[in-house]
Amino acid sequence: MASEKETDTDRDFDSSELGTKEYWDSAYEKEVENFEDIGDVGEIWFGEETMEKVVDWFEDNEDICKEDTIIDLGSGNGMMCIELRKRGFLHLTGVDYSELAITLSKSVAKSEGFEDIEFVAGDLITEERLNPCTCLTRQYKLVLDKGTYDAISLMPGDSLVARKQYLKTVKDIMRPESWFSITSCNWTKDQLLDFFKEDFQLVKQIPFRTFQFGGQTGSTVTSLVFKLKT
Numbered sequence: 414m415a416s417e418k419e420t421d422t423d424r425d426f427d428s429s430e431l432g433t434k435e436y437w438d439s440a441y442e443k444e445v446e447n448f449e450d451i452g453d454v455g456e457i458w459f460g461e462e463t464m465e466k467v468v469d470w471f472e473d474n475e476d477i478c479k480e481d482t483i484i485d486l487g488s489g490n491g492m493m494c495i496e497l498r499k500r501g502f503l504h505l506t507g508v509d510y511s512e513l514a515i516t517l518s519k520s521v522a523k524s525e526g527f528e529d530i531e532f533v534a535g536d537l538i539t540e541e542r543l544n545p546c547t548c549l550t551r552q553y554k555l556v557l558d559k560g561t562y563d564a565i566s567l568m569p570g571d572s573l574v575a576r577k578q579y580l581k582t583v584k585d586i587m588r589p590e591s592w593f594s595i596t597s598c599n600w601t602k603d604q605l606l607d608f609f610k611e612d613f614q615l616v617k618q619i620p621f622r623t624f625q626f627g628g629q630t631g632s633t634v635t636s637l638v639f640k641l642k643t
C-alpha cells in the first residue's frame with residue numbers, strides 16, 4: 414500500500430473533513446432541517462449553471478434517449494436527478510452514502526412531484542459500511558458524478574485505494590455503450606485523464622467556470638465525458 418501511495422503523486426491538495434462521512438451526515442442533517450423549515454434545498458455543488466451545462470450536453474446528445482437509465486453518484490440533495498427529470502428523463506437513480514442526503518433528496522423530489530426518482534443509500538467505495546446497495550449491482554447508460562470523486566479524493570490518509578475502488582465501481586455499473594461524466598474542481602483535466610486513462614477514453618470536455626469549494630476560491634471546474642475503452 415505504501416509503495417502504491419508513493420507512485421500516486423497526482424494528489425496535490427490536502428485531505429479535508431469533506432472526505433469524511435461524518436461531515437456529510439452533519440451537513441445533510443442541517444439541510445434536512447432547513448428544507449423542512451424554509452424549503453431551502455441546500456447546496457448545489459459548483460452552482461446551478463454547471464449542473465445545467467452537464468444536463469444540456471446529455472439532453473443534446475442524440476445517442477441518449479429519455480428512457481435510458483441514469484445514475485447520479487453521490488447525489489446529495491438530488492438536484493441533478495430532479496433537473497434531469499424536469500427535462501423528461503424517466504429512469505433516474507441517485508445514490509449517496511449519507512442516509513440523510515437520501516432523506517433530503519426524497520423530500521425535495523416529492524415537493525417537485527417526482528416521487529418516481531429512486532434515491533438509495535449506498536457506499537461507492539466500501540461494500541460493508543451499508544447494506545448491499547442493489548442499485549450498484551445494475552448497469553446504466555449514463556453515469557454522472559459532480560463533486561463526489563472530489564469528496565472521495567479528500568479522504569484523510571491514502572485516498573488512492575478509495576479512488577481505485579471508486580474506479581472499479583464506475584466500471585462495474587457501465588456497459589460498452591455507457592457514458593461517464595465527471596465534474597471536478599480538485600483535479601485538472603490532465604490529472605483526471607491520467608487517472609482514468611487505462612479504462613476510459615475521453616469523448617468531450619464540457620466548458621467550465623470558476624467557483625468556491627472547501628474554502629478555496631477561484632478553482633476551475635473540469636467536466637469530462639468518457640466512454641469505456643473498447
Ligand SMILES: C[S@@+](CC[C@H](N)C(=O)[O-])C[C@H]1O[C@@H](n2cnc3c(N)ncnc32)[C@H](O)[C@@H]1O
Nearest residue numbers: 437457458487489509510536537559560561564
Ligand atoms: C460535493 S458533494 C456533491 C453532491 C452532489 N453531487 C452535487 O453536485 O450537488 C459530494 C457528495 O458525495 C457523497 N459521497 C462522498 N463519498 C461517498 C461515497 N463513498 N459513497 C457515496 N456517496 C459519497 C457525499 O455524501 C456528498 O453528498
